[in-house]
Amino acid sequence: MEWGDLTEITLRSLAVSLSATGVAALIAMPFGAWLAIQPFRGRRWAIATLNALIGIPPVVVGLVVYLLLSRSGPFGVLGLLFTPWAMILAQVVVITPLIASLTHQTVRDLWLRYRDLLVSMNTTRRQRLAILLRDGQRGLMTAGLAGFGRAIGEVGAIMIVGGNIDHATRVLTTAITLETSKGNLWFAVALGAVLIALSLVVSLGAHALSRGERRAQW
Amino acid sequence: MVRLDQVWITRAGHRLLGPATVTAHPRGVTAVLGPNGSGKTTFLRCLHGLEAPTSGTIEWDAEIAPQDQSFVFQKPVLLRQTVRENVALPLKLRGIKDPDLTEIANTFELNALLGRAAVDLSGGEAQRVAMARAWITNPVLLFLDEPTANLDQATTALVETVIRSTARAGTRVFMSSHSRAQVKRLAQDVIFLDAGRTFGPYDAQEFFENPPQAARTWMEDGT
Numbered sequence: 001m002e003w004g005d006l007t008e009i010t011l012r013s014l015a016v017s018l019s020a021t022g023v024a025a026l027i028a029m030p031f032g033a034w035l036a037i038q039p040f041r042g043r044r045w046a047i048a049t050l051n052a053l054i055g056i057p058p059v060v061v062g063l064v065v066y067l068l069l070s071r072s073g074p075f076g077v078l079g080l081l082f083t084p085w086a087m088i089l090a091q092v093v094v095i096t097p098l099i100a101s102l103t104h105q106t107v108r109d110l111w112l113r114y115r116d117l118l119v120s121m122n123t124t125r126r127q128r129l130a131i132l133l134r135d136g137q138r139g140l141m142t143a144g145l146a147g148f149g150r151a152i153g154e155v156g157a158i159m160i161v162g163g164n165i166d167h168a169t170r171v172l173t174t175a176i177t178l179e180t181s182k183g184n185l186w187f188a189v190a191l192g193a194v195l196i197a198l199s200l201v202v203s204l205g206a207h208a209l210s211r212g213e214r215r216a217q218w
Numbered sequence: 219m220v221r222l223d224q225v226w227i228t229r230a231g232h233r234l235l236g237p238a239t240v241t242a243h244p245r246g247v248t249a250v251l252g253p254n255g256s257g258k259t260t261f262l263r264c265l266h267g268l269e270a271p272t273s274g275t276i277e278w279d280a281e282i283a284p285q286d287q288s289f290v291f292q293k294p295v296l297l298r299q300t301v302r303e304n305v306a307l308p309l310k311l312r313g314i315k316d317p318d319l320t321e322i323a324n325t326f327e328l329n330a331l332l333g334r335a336a337v338d339l340s341g342g343e344a345q346r347v348a349m350a351r352a353w354i355t356n357p358v359l360l361f362l363d364e365p366t367a368n369l370d371q372a373t374t375a376l377v378e379t380v381i382r383s384t385a386r387a388g389t390r391v392f393m394s395s396h397s398r399a400q401v402k403r404l405a406q407d408v409i410f411l412d413a414g415r416t417f418g419p420y421d422a423q424e425f426f427e428n429p430p431q432a433a434r435t436w437m438e439d440g441t
């Protein structure tokens with residue numbers, strides 16, 4: 001592998017994991033918030049299941065997505081296996097429960113404090129969600145970052161559904177695995193350093209953005 | 219007119235209110251009095267609809283729409299936003315953007331605070347913001363749960379003036395209070411609570427001149 005590939009791999013890692021985080025957040029945040037304010041039968045059970053899903057092994061997710069996308073699988077015709085799309089899909093599945101659970105916690109805490117006020121003001125469910133998501137934005141950002149951190153560091157699922165194909169689906173984590181097995185330890189370590197730096201940059205960037213937007217509130 | 223008939227509110231076997239049997243023809247300010255834990259907050263919440271009776275019935279002769287009611291909580295609840303956004307919240311929820319807050323800010327002396335983050339306010343300041351937010355919709359029915367418990371004398375006087383003029387203008391006010399002097403100054407009617415049980419309503423003047431049996435012990439100690 002050439003040093004020039006490093007940029008490509010890094011950018012692919014970022015693109016895949018940021019997309020996965022974005023998609024997962026779009027699913028998980030409204031769902032987590034809804035779970036926090038909506039009383040229904042079996043709510044506790046739903047929350048327990050959600051929390052259990054946080055620990056779902058990525059390899060298993062990879063396997064299931066593989067089966068779904070493989071040529072003989074139900075979505076085989078889409079031809080997504082061994083493309084970045086399959087990797088994004090697998091990562092979405094891996095991190096959605098985590099983001100949803102953290103969102104649920106944040107929104108639940110706020111809801112317990114705001115409930116009387118919001119009920120008294122006769123707010124619609126949509127208005128409640130908007131207020132809770134807005135006031136809980138710091139917690140939501142943490143949830144998003146946690147999801148991104150898990151996605152970008154994940155290797156089991158994307159190895160299976162992406163295939164670690166050079167110039168197609170190779171990302172930082174799968175490259176580290178490959179280089180290590182080839183004995184290119186110095187290169188693997190360099191890739192690891194890039195991976196950590198990336199996490200830091202994204203995290204600091206998100207914090208800086210949110211601070212610029214409004215001053216610290218807690 | 220509102221009529222409560224044998225209303226009980228219990229939670230996990232614990233009595234919050236009951237038996238509450240009251241027929242009130244609210245005019246001006248109706249004070250809700252009673253010792254700590256007697257159920258004043260629960261009673262107000264029940265009238266407002268925040269608490270549903272476990273048993274018994276509550277009936278209004280003319281239902282007052284939720285958007286025509288406001289409730290000021292004993293502990294102010296403010297959003298993590300600016301004072302301005304907090305005060306304007308009820309209007310924003312009704313689709314009114316950038317309302318003019320000059321008048322309400324003057325009334326509650328909030329002009330210097332409008333740009334501040336609500337979480338940074340002192341207890342008394344937060345209480346004034348919560349009141350401005352409750353008042354901004356010109357409610358027909360206003361619930362105040364110990365509105366001046368956190369306020370200094372000057373601010374209490376200010377708030378009492380506002381309550382009085384609001385009641386004169388036709389808003390019906392239910393307020394709980396620990397200050398008998400304040401109730402004497404403001405209220406036309408008194409409902410007394412003791413361990414969840416309601417007594418009254420009494421004409422306020424009569425209540426203080428010749429306290430009913432149930433309220434006597436409570437009247438004797440303290441202010």
Ligand SMILES: Nc1ncnc2c1ncn2[C@@H]1O[C@H](COP(=O)(O)OP(=O)(O)OP(=O)(O)O)[C@@H](O)[C@H]1O
Pocket residue numbers: 229232233234235252253254255256257258259260261292
């Ligand atoms: N969620 C709850 N679960 C159990 N008991 C409760 C709950 N909320 C209130 N209570 C109890 O119900 C009783 C009435 O409470 P409430 O808050 O209505 O009293 P209050 O008259 O407003 O008291 P204070 O003067 O201290 O404000 C109290 O004994 C209180 O401990």
Ligand SMILES: [Mg+2]
Pocket residue numbers: 258259260292363
């Ligand atoms: Mg109370």
